[in-house]
Amino acid sequence: AVVSTQSTGKFESVSPEVFRAILGYYTDSQIKVPFSMNMYEIKEACDFFLIPFNTTTVIAKNLASFMNELSNDGAKSKFKRFLKEDIVGIMAACAARGERECHIVCLKEEDVVDWDPEYPPPIGDDQLLFLKKNELAKFLKYIENREVAKAVLMEKGLIKIRLGIEGFPTMKEKVKVKPRGGIQVSYFYVQRPFIAMSWEKEELRSRHVDFMNVSTCQAPQTTSGDQDPPIPQNLNAVDEIEFVEQVREGNADQ
DSSP: OEEEOTTTOOEEEOOHHHHHHHHHHHHHSOEEEOTTSOHHHHHHHHHHTTOOOSTTTEEESOHHHHHHHHHHHHHHHHHHHHIIIIIHHHHHHHHHTTOSEEEEEEEOTTOOOBOOSSSOOOOOSSOEEEEEOHHHHHHTTSHHHHHHHHHHHHHTTOEEEEEEEEEEEEEEEEEEEOTTSOEEEEEEEEEEEEEEEEOOOOOOOOOOOOHHHHTTSOOOSOOOTTSOOOOOTTOOHHHHHHHHHHHHHHHHHO
16 A cells, blocks of 8 residues: 655555554544554555544544644644744844844743843844744744744745754843953843744855966966866865866967
């Protein structure tokens, strides 16, 4: 028996046990799944044969595995809603500023962010953006939900995707005056989930040869056809080939 996966659309073999379980739907209107059977394979087979995957049609001995697959379905639908209603707008604002990536911290609605304008917290080179939504912050605290969210973002063509939980500075905890002068500000940090992604399209490296730099490396007065000239150190692999071919063509014309 064969089924097709949703992700690739290709036909793949399925075990006789899974196919036998699927046939139960057409005879008894129920799919009885033993404890040891792979629930993911059952889910994929149901999707292909357009069989509802729910508590009415599927009777599973391994309830935890069954609930996990139901949660994956629910998480995918829910994150698509978050993406459309909350995240795309932030991405578009970054794109309007000419940026090609964003780092969004998902805060709770009761979190207070109060940074000192003269002594902001050290956050590195990333421009942190934050979104206050209890539902999203709770959703992303589960590892499985973050994996589902990453898969959805990959389907949308985004790259350099990172999801996790990190410490986020909210407000000043204490101010300390250094003995030799200066002020050290410490911030209070809370653990909150984040989403980082990029939509940058990486282009092929330029095939242009910088002849100003090439001229600093003088070739010998005579070069035999069997011997390649010395190659400037600043060229990449593609430019090296073009440089050698240009010298060879020049020798052939002489």
